Amino acid sequence: MIYVVEVPEQAAPRAWFAYDEADFARKVEAGDPLQPWEIFDTLSARDLLSDIGHESVDATARERYPAICALGDSHGWDAPLYRADHLLGSGVLSAEPVSEAEALEAALAARGGLTCVYRGDRDAIGAFEGADPRIAGKDNWHARRALYEQLVALEVLADDN
Structure with missing residues (x-):
């Protein structure tokens, strides 16, 4: 409990x-007031590209989505990125691990x-x-x-x- x-x-x-x-x-x-995925989520840069309908890392992706491509290039395309808006700030993705428990407690706080x-x-x-x-x-x-x-x-x- x-x-x-x-x-x-x-x-x-x-x-x-x-x-x-x-x-x-x-x-x-x-x-x-936030959506569950804003309170806590884990995804990769590749997942982000896929979520917006772009399946490959090509010149078009680099032109249209430079921030996502920068995340993939610096942290790895399949490395987990953590989102916890109450803990990290709105829309911030971090390569530093964040536990769901920490994110939920930050939402309560x-x-x-x-x-x-x-x-x-x-x-x-x-x-x-x-x-x-x-x-x-x-x-x-x-x-x-x-x-x-x-x-x-x-x-x-x-x-x-």
């Missing part, structure tokens, strides 16, 4: 969960406020018990309570408080 605590600047904290990384991606994408992601019951329980300084202490009681209620609803913790 993946647990998320969101503490918006002007609203009450809320906690939610995802069963796995695919469910996490669907839920983040559903609440984001772009909503503003505080966002905490816990990958597993143990981490979420630890955060509730005060192990995460972002939601520890009296001032963050409402965020911990939201996480607690989510853990109880999923029967990870017993409702004894």
Whole structure:
């Protein structure tokens, strides 16, 4: 399980969960103004040319699509390029690896406020018990309570408080 605590600047904290990384991606994408492929994508320069209907790297491709050809020439035509607009900037492709998890967490962070992601019951329980300084202490009681209620609803913790 993946647990998320969101503490918006002007609203009450809320906690939610995802069963796995695919469910996490669907839920983040559903609440984001960007398209899923803008939040995270992996493709090559050859894929980019193919997507616009140009199947070969020839003089016409070099004339019409110099930026794509420059990417292919500098990084390799089949090397993965990563897109993560919330992390890298709008439309930026990077040869430096970006994980989908990083891109999804950046999408959550772009909503503003505080966002905490816990990958597993143990981490979420630890955060509730005060192990995460972002939601520890009296001032963050409402965020911990939201996480607690989510853990109880999923029967990870017993409702004894």
